[in-house]
Amino acid sequence: MARGAAACPCRPTLVRTPMRLFYNAPSPYARKVRVLAHELGLADQMTLVAVDPWRDPPELLAATPLAKIPALVVGDTTLTESTAIGEHLLRLAGRPAPDADAALDRAARTGLAQGLIDAGFGLVVESRRPPETQWQGWFDRLRGALDRTVPLVRISGDPEGFGDADLGDVTLACALAYLDFRLPDIPWRSARPDLAGWLDRVSLRASMVATRA
Secondary structure: OOOOOOOOOOOOOOOOOOEEEEEOOOOHHHHHHHHHHHHOOOHHHEEEEEOOHHHOOHHHHHHOOOOOOOEEEEOOEEEEOHHHHHHHHHHHOOOOOOOHHHHHHHHHHHHHHHHHHHHHHHHHHHHOOOHHHOOHHHHHHHHHHHHHHOOOOOOOOOOOOOOOOOHHHHHHHHHHHHHHHHOOOOOHHHHOHHHHHHHHHHOOOHHHHHOOO
């Protein structure tokens, strides 16, 4: 925040347990958590620890035996999986729990967007294996999942942003940005020009700019 700028009235003011986030800048999973933290005004309560999870760094293994990112250490507790961390951040920021129907809708949207991340990340990882060990059947399965999912993903309804820090919207933005970053040949933009325009607009948000790899 610029010096002298007024604080956001929704910014959490209670003293919180210090948090450490293990992350890797290009990871869409970690970016999802970081974007949400910025949107909720929690980013300055989170110490970032950059790691390469593929090298099993001791500090990450000490936090989680899974050696996966993101991993959020809150006191003596470690949270893994980006959606679980996101739900915790929403509660920490005092966001009211949605009613049953709204929660179901958000979970469905978040799950589809998370599936896009999983499929895209899987394609990238498989493509980096030695050619003789790559499995075409796995490529085809992941690409099929991606192609079937792109027509179905949707936003909460805010055409210019993330609604009230909507977890599904943040997940979708990070998923689509990851496809642009790592898999630019996948023509999701021509298939979903509505989402292409939305991503271009939300990519200008401070939370997205601050977390760009």
